[in-house]
Amino acid sequence: MITLLIKLKENIIIALKALKEHKMRSVLTTLGIIIGVLTVVSVASIISGLNEGFKDRLSFLGSNTLYIQKYPWMSHGDWYKYRNRPDISMQNYKYLVEHTDDENVIIAPSLSTRRELKFDGDKLTEVPINGVTKESEIVSNISIAEGRFFTNLEIDRRKNRIVIGNTIKEKLFENKEPLGKRVKINGKPFYVIGVMEKKGKFFGNDMDINVYIPIGSFFKNFGYHRSISIEAQVVEQAMFEATKEKLRYLMRFSRGLKPGTEDNFSINQQETIQQQYDSLTNGLYTAAIGIGTLALLVGGIGIMNIMLVSVTERQKEIGIRKAIGATNSIISFQFLVESVIICSLGGIIALILSYFVAIGISAATPFPASVPLWSVFMGLGFSWFIGIFFGLYPAHQAAKLDPIESLHYE
Amino acid sequence: MQVPLIDLRNIRKTYGEDKVPVHALRKIDLAIKNNEYVSIMGPSGSGKSTLMNIIGCLDTPTEGQYFLEGEEVHTMNDNTLARIRNRKIGFVFQTFNLLPRASALHNVELPLIYSGLPADERKKRAEKALEQVKLGHRKDHNPNELSGGQRQRVAIARALVNRPSLLLADEPTGNLDSETGEEIMELFDILHKKGNTILMVTHEEHVANHAHRIINILDGNIAQDRGVVKK
Ligand SMILES: Nc1ncnc2c1ncn2[C@@H]1O[C@H](COP(=O)(O)OP(=O)(O)O)[C@@H](O)[C@H]1O
Ligand SMILES: [Mg+2]
Numbered sequence: 252m253i254t255l256l257i258k259l260k261e262n263i264i265i266a267l268k269a270l271k272e273h274k275m276r277s278v279l280t281t282l283g284i285i286i287g288v289l290t291v292v293s294v295a296s297i298i299s300g301l302n303e304g305f306k307d308r309l310s311f312l313g314s315n316t317l318y319i320q321k322y323p324w325m326s327h328g329d330w331y332k333y334r335n336r337p338d339i340s341m342q343n344y345k346y347l348v349e350h351t352d353d354e355n356v357i358i359a360p361s362l363s364t365r366r367e368l369k370f371d372g373d374k375l376t377e378v379p380i381n382g383v384t385k386e387s388e389i390v391s392n393i394s395i396a397e398g399r400f401f402t403n404l405e406i407d408r409r410k411n412r413i414v415i416g417n418t419i420k421e422k423l424f425e426n427k428e429p430l431g432k433r434v435k436i437n438g439k440p441f442y443v444i445g446v447m448e449k450k451g452k453f454f455g456n457d458m459d460i461n462v463y464i465p466i467g468s469f470f471k472n473f474g475y476h477r478s479i480s481i482e483a484q485v486v487e488q489a490m491f492e493a494t495k496e497k498l499r500y501l502m503r504f505s506r507g508l509k510p511g512t513e514d515n516f517s518i519n520q521q522e523t524i525q526q527q528y529d530s531l532t533n534g535l536y537t538a539a540i541g542i543g544t545l546a547l548l549v550g551g552i553g554i555m556n557i558m559l560v561s562v563t564e565r566q567k568e569i570g571i572r573k574a575i576g577a578t579n580s581i582i583s584f585q586f587l588v589e590s591v592i593i594c595s596l597g598g599i600i601a602l603i604l605s606y607f608v609a610i611g612i613s614a615a616t617p618f619p620a621s622v623p624l625w626s627v628f629m630g631l632g633f634s635w636f637i638g639i640f641f642g643l644y645p646a647h648q649a650a651k652l653d654p655i656e657s658l659h660y661e
Numbered sequence: 662m663q664v665p666l667i668d669l670r671n672i673r674k675t676y677g678e679d680k681v682p683v684h685a686l687r688k689i690d691l692a693i694k695n696n697e698y699v700s701i702m703g704p705s706g707s708g709k710s711t712l713m714n715i716i717g718c719l720d721t722p723t724e725g726q727y728f729l730e731g732e733e734v735h736t737m738n739d740n741t742l743a744r745i746r747n748r749k750i751g752f753v754f755q756t757f758n759l760l761p762r763a764s765a766l767h768n769v770e771l772p773l774i775y776s777g778l779p780a781d782e783r784k785k786r787a788e789k790a791l792e793q794v795k796l797g798h799r800k801d802h803n804p805n806e807l808s809g810g811q812r813q814r815v816a817i818a819r820a821l822v823n824r825p826s827l828l829l830a831d832e833p834t835g836n837l838d839s840e841t842g843e844e845i846m847e848l849f850d851i852l853h854k855k856g857n858t859i860l861m862v863t864h865e866e867h868v869a870n871h872a873h874r875i876i877n878i879l880d881g882n883i884a885q886d887r888g889v890v891k892k
Binding site for chain 2: 658
C-alpha cells in the first residue's frame with residue numbers, strides 16, 4: 252500500500268514533467284474534454300440558477316392555490332377556442348363564495364392592468380394596478396409594513412383607496428411619508444392607506460412595484476368588461492384535489508354546462524407550471540449530456556491518440572525503466588496516471604471557464620446562475636473516467652513492450 | 662558442491678527464424694560462480710550482447726535452460742523477472758541508457774523507486790552511491806551536462822544502488838577514452854573485492870585483463886575459456 256502511494260507520487264511527477272515538455276500539445280488534446288465538461292457543467296449551472304429563480308417565483312403562486320381563469324397556463328395551440336370562452340365574471344366569483352365554506356377555501360377575485368401613477372407632478376408609467384378584496388390579503392400573501400390594508404367597508408363601498416408597494420414609495424415619494432397622500436390614476440384621486448413590505452426581485456421582476464385598490468373601485472375606474480381571475484386558497488393541503496373538483500363542479504353548474512361537455516374555463520395551479528418547467532429543464536439536461544458525451548468521446552479518442560504517440564516517443568525510456576526493474580503494471584500505471592492528469596487538467600480548465608460562464612450569465616440575464624458543487628464533482632468525475640477509459644489501451648501497449656527492443660529503439 | 666550463480670545449459674538464440682535465420686548464439690554452456698570476475702571477448706556480431714541480455718533477464722533464449730541461483734528463469738513470470746532485474750542484477754550499458762531529462766540523482770534513485778523505498782531513504786542511498794563513484798557534487802546535473810565518463814559512472818551508481826550481487830557490463834568503456842576507461846575499471850576492481858560477481862564484455866585486452874577469467878566468443882560459440890595469470 253505504501254509502496255503503491257510512493258509509486259503514485261512518482262508517477263504524478265513523471266506525468267507533470269511530460270506535460271510540461273509538451274504544453275501546447277497537452278492543451279490541444281484536452282480541448283475535447285474541456286468542451287465536454289464545460290457544456291455539462293454550464294448547463295447544470297444555468298439550470299440550477301433557473302431552479303433557484305423558479306422556486307421563488309413559484310412559491311409566490313402558492314402551492315395550495317387554484318387559479319380559475321379563462322385561459323389555461325399551459326396550452327397546446329387552440330388559442331382561438333379559449334378566446335371564445337365566456338369571461339370569468341364577478342357573478343362566478345360570488346357564486347363560488349356563496350357555495351363554499353371559508354374554513355376550507357378562501358376565495359378572492361383578482362384582476363390587473365397597467366396605468367400611469369402620478370403624485371405631485373411626478374409620475375410612474377406602466378404601474379401594475381390590482382383590484383382586490385379583503386381575502387386577497389391572505390390569498391395573494393400581502394403583508395403591510397406601514398398603515399393598513401382595506402377594510403370590508405372600503406371594499407364594499409368601492410372607495411378610491413390604494414395600498415402601494417415599496418418601490419412606489421421609494422420612487423414616487425422619494426421615501427417621504429406616503430400615508431394619507433393623494434395619488435392619481437387616470438386623473439382619478441386615490442388616497443394611500445398602506446405600504447407593503449418589501450418583497451424583492453424575482454426573475455428580474457420588481458415585485459414591489461405593484462399597487463392594490465378595491466376591486467369595485469377598479470371596475471368603476473377602468474371599466475366592467477373584463478375577465479377576472481378567481482384565486483382560491485385551499486386551507487387543508489389534503490383537501491386540495493377534492494376542493495378543485497368541487498370548484499369545477501360549481502363553475503360548471505353556475506354556467507349551466509351539460510354533463511359530457513368540456514369545461515369553458517381553466518383551473519390553473521402551480522403544478523402545471525412545474526411540470527412544464529421540469530420537462531423543459533429535462534430537455535436541456537438531455538441535450539447537454541448528449542453534446543457533452545459527444546465532446547468527451549472525441550476528447551477521449553484524442554487523449555488515446557496522444558498517449559499512443561507518447562508511448563512510441565518514450566519507448567526508449569520504457570525500455571530503460573523495464574531494464575532496471577519496472578514491472579509491466581508500473582509502466583501501465585505510469586501512462587494511466589498521465590492520461591488521467593491530462594484529463595483532469597482539461598476538467599479543471601473547464602470548471603474555471605464554467606465559473607466565468609456562470610458569472611457572465613448572472614450579469615447578463617436575470618437568472619442567478621452558479622456552479623453547484625455536485626457539478627464540480629461530476630465534471631472531475633467525467634474527466635477521470637475518460638482519462639482512465641481512454642488511457643487503458645495506450646497504457647497496455649506501453650506495458651507489453653519488449654524490454655530489449657525498447658532499449659534499442661532510437 | 663555450491664550451486665553456480667549463473668548456469669547456462671545448451672543456450673541457443675536465433676533471430677528471424679522464419680525468414681533468414683541469424684544464429685546469434687549456437688550452443689552455449691557456461692557456469693559462473695559467486696564472486697567471479699569474468700571478461701567476455703570476441704569480434705563484433707559474435708553474440709556477446711545477446712548473451713549478456715539473456716543473463717540479465719532482459720531477453721529470452723530460443724532454446725536451452727538458464728538457472729539463476731539454481732532457479733530456472735524460463736519458469737518465471739514478468740513480475741518476478743522485473744524483481745530480479747531490480748534487486749539481483751545491476752546492468753551497465755555501453756550507451757549508458759540514462760533518462761535524459763532526469764538529474765543524476767533521480768536516475769540513480771529509479772531502481773529504489775521500483776523497489777518501493779520511501780523517499781528520504783531513497784535519496785540517502787542514491788547520494789551515497791553517487792559519492793561512491795565520486796559524483797556526489799554532480800547529483801543535480803542532467804546527463805547532457807555530464808561527460809561520457811561521468812555518465813557511465815552515474816549508470817554504474819544506478820546499477821549498484823540496490824546492492825545487486827551480479828554486475829553485468831556490456832562494453833562499459835567502449836565509449837570512453839582510455840584514461841576514463843581505466844577509472845571505471847578501478848571501480849570494478851573495488852566492487853569485485855567487495856564481493857560482487859562481475860561479468861563484462863570488452864574488446865580491449867588490457868580491460869579484459871582486470872578479470873580473472875576470460876571467455877572468447879566466436880560466431881555464437883564459446884571458443885576459449887581461460888584463467889588470467891596475475892603477476
Ligand atoms: N534484434 C535482433 N534481430 C536480428 N538480429 C539480431 C538482433 N540482435 C542481434 N542480432 C544479430 O545477432 C548477432 C549477434 O549480435 P550481438 O549479440 O549484438 O553481437 P555482439 O554484441 O557480439 O556484437 C549479430 O549478427 C546481430 O546482427
Ligand atoms: Mg554488443
